[in-house]
Amino acid sequence: MNVNNDILFEQFKNTVDVNNPPKLLLHACCAPCSTYCLTRVLPYFDVTLYYSNDNITDSGEHAKRLAELVKLVDIVNGGQFEVQPLRKLKLVKTTLCADNFYKAAKGLEQEREGGARCTECFKLRLLETFRYAQTHGFDLFGTTLTVSPYKNSQLLNEIGLALQTDPVKWLSSDFKKHGGYLESIRLSNKYSLYRQHYCGCEFSLRQMQEIK
Numbered sequence: 001m002n003v004n005n006d007i008l009f010e011q012f013k014n015t016v017d018v019n020n021p022p023k024l025l026l027h028a029c030c031a032p033c034s035t036y037c038l039t040r041v042l043p044y045f046d047v048t049l050y051y052s053n054d055n056i057t058d059s060g061e062h063a064k065r066l067a068e069l070v071k072l073v074d075i076v077n078g079g080q081f082e083v084q085p086l087r088k089l090k091l092v093k094t095t096l097c098a099d100n101f102y103k104a105a106k107g108l109e110q111e112r113e114g115g116a117r118c119t120e121c122f123k124l125r126l127l128e129t130f131r132y133a134q135t136h137g138f139d140l141f142g143t144t145l146t147v148s149p150y151k152n153s154q155l156l157n158e159i160g161l162a163l164q165t166d167p168v169k170w171l172s173s174d175f176k177k178h179g180g181y182l183e184s185i186r187l188s189n190k191y192s193l194y195r196q197h198y199c200g201c202e203f204s205l206r207q208m209q210e211i212k
């Protein structure tokens with residue numbers, strides 16, 4: 001049975017004491033997706049973005065997306081963002097290890113975007129996020145991936161819930177609701193952020209080139 005993760009997010013954020021906000025580690029796939037998600041979480045949580053994306057197999061592209069995320073963090077902390085943070089926005093950067101992704105995707109290279117390879121890709125990135133949250137004193141972990149209409153939010157939330165272990169809880173979300181994806185495009189344009197045209201791995205790049 002499908003769960004309304006947007007309602008779960010709304011219910012949870014309404015329980016938060018903004019004077020003592022929970023520490024949220026938010027896995028960030030890229031700056032454009034992060035824009036809208038940040039408008040939803042900054043007013044309630046002490047947010048740290050976690051850039052852990054071994055799926056972005058091209059190191060140049062990985063670095064480019066990270067640079068845009070750094071730019072977005074500076075915009076937020078410089079007070080130019082539409083929504084002000086409760087606490088300074090932080091960013092944790094991990095080093096690209098594409099081998100982790102290739103191992104997870106082994107045998108699934110021919111899958112289309114949205115198939116079994118993506119499930120393994122989500123598991124890889126959310127597991128990394130959860131482990132970091134667990135070892136660094138976070139209360140919650142979540143992801144910006146649910147803002148994308150190309151990503152299965154039910155699946156992402158199921159993976160996150162299966163990982164959560166006290167005291168680190170999964171932050172349910174479906175950021176594509178309330179026009180989240182279109183808002184992310186508007187905000188990316190407003191702040192002149194680079195928006196990539198493919199998901200991340202070499203297989204998704206190839207798929208995009210075939211369609212063109």
Ligand code: SF4
Pocket residue numbers: 055056113114117118119121122199200201203204
């Ligand atoms: S298409 Fe995107 S989500 Fe799917 S495996 Fe590739 S990078 Fe991961």
